[in-house]
Amino acid sequence: MYENELKALKKAGRFRERKVFDVRLDDLASNDYLGLSTNKKQFKKAVKLVEEYTIKSSKASMLVNGYHPIHKLFEQEMAEQNGFEEGLVVGSGYLANMALIEALVRKGDMLFMDEEYHASGVMASQLLGDRVVTFKHNDVHDLKEKLEAHPAKRQIIAVEGVYSMGGDLCKKEIFTLAEAYKALMIVDEAHSAGVLGLKLLGIFEYYGIKINERHIKMGTLGKAYGSYGAYILASKTIISFLVNRAKPIIYSTAPSIFDTALALVNVRYIRKHATKYAQQILERQMNVREQLGVSCPSLIVPIEMPDNEHALFVQDGLISQGYLVGAIRQPTVEKPMMRLILNLSVSMKKIRHALALISHNKVQ
Numbered sequence: 001m002y003e004n005e006l007k008a009l010k011k012a013g014r015f016r017e018r019k020v021f022d023v024r025l026d027d028l029a030s031n032d033y034l035g036l037s038t039n040k041k042q043f044k045k046a047v048k049l050v051e052e053y054t055i056k057s058s059k060a061s062m063l064v065n066g067y068h069p070i071h072k073l074f075e076q077e078m079a080e081q082n083g084f085e086e087g088l089v090v091g092s093g094y095l096a097n098m099a100l101i102e103a104l105v106r107k108g109d110m111l112f113m114d115e116e117y118h119a120s121g122v123m124a125s126q127l128l129g130d131r132v133v134t135f136k137h138n139d140v141h142d143l144k145e146k147l148e149a150h151p152a153k154r155q156i157i158a159v160e161g162v163y164s165m166g167g168d169l170c171k172k173e174i175f176t177l178a179e180a181y182k183a184l185m186i187v188d189e190a191h192s193a194g195v196l197g198l199k200l201l202g203i204f205e206y207y208g209i210k211i212n213e214r215h216i217k218m219g220t221l222g223k224a225y226g227s228y229g230a231y232i233l234a235s236k237t238i239i240s241f242l243v244n245r246a247k248p249i250i251y252s253t254a255p256s257i258f259d260t261a262l263a264l265v266n267v268r269y270i271r272k273h274a275t276k277y278a279q280q281i282l283e284r285q286m287n288v289r290e291q292l293g294v295s296c297p298s299l300i301v302p303i304e305m306p307d308n309e310h311a312l313f314v315q316d317g318l319i320s321q322g323y324l325v326g327a328i329r330q331p332t333v334e335k336p337m338m339r340l341i342l343n344l345s346v347s348m349k350k351i352r353h354a355l356a357l358i359s360h361n362k363v364q
Helices: 003-011 040-052 069-082 093-104 119-125 140-149 172-180 203-207 236-245 257-272 274-292 308-320 348-360
Strands: 086-090 110-114 132-135 155-160 184-188 215-220 230-234 300-304 326-328 337-341
Touching: 040 257, 069 086, 069 230, 069 257, 086 093, 086 236, 093 119, 093 184, 093 215, 093 230, 093 236, 110 119, 110 140, 132 140, 140 172, 155 172, 172 184, 230 236, 257 274, 274 300, 274 348, 300 348, 308 326, 308 337, 308 348, 337 348
Parallel strands: 110 132, 110 155, 155 184, 184 215
Antiparallel strands: 086 230, 215 230, 300 337, 326 337
């Protein structure tokens, strides 16, 4: 029924399929930044934590009887650690972005979204009609012009702490601009929490930004935190509003209790070992600067490829050498790239080797 469409994708080098990769490959593709997803000791801690409470599945939405003491404990610890009034655990980062944008942008409001914001936010923004304005990526001047041109009851700015494909950071000047206009800020910290800052709390800590009632932080549990799910941190008023109006929260089964427990023990583990992790992150960033001559402010290294076919060719070559690296193609990115993650569980020697292989095969 969709054969012609699939043929077109294959011809353009954009065909995708699920693969079960060899577990022996060094993982330089996933967002498991700290390597916690394979930590057996942490897994056992999560099992023990769940056993301390009632063992059950989530079984219903959080507004029926799916809300578990572990959900509440996780929310409280995340909010306190990050300097927010309250937290809310969500089923996935995709649902968290859908919930925030669909619920918070009301009649008379305007959303200002970075053009490279995650696809989940872009999809949610399509429900808003003429209440959404896109500004040029990380362009403070363009954002200011559009804030001036579109006054509203509430102005809401949506950015990412670390942009998932390019690995670049949201400019601090955007936070300053938002404060000057008293705009709400939705900050997607999926790729910055667990990576940036001396305590690895993310972009707010990295820039030394004091949290206020207009700040909203969301992030995932499936990246640095080595689990699955997501969270939203904000003022008590905003969290209460989301509980009452956000459809992905009201009408979804509560997040997995075990996954939330795993994230909680991993958050505690990161807090305890933050200094060690921060040093390892810095070492990898400095190595990229020395080896490739480019700045690396996060743990994402994008290396542009000439075309889709070549990106897949390089990926296959890396697999033969024992490395799994993401070959990212359109429509996810404008130009195809190899996206290498500086995973802390992979040795510096292997990372240098993989980077050298990619650089050598960058052009045909």
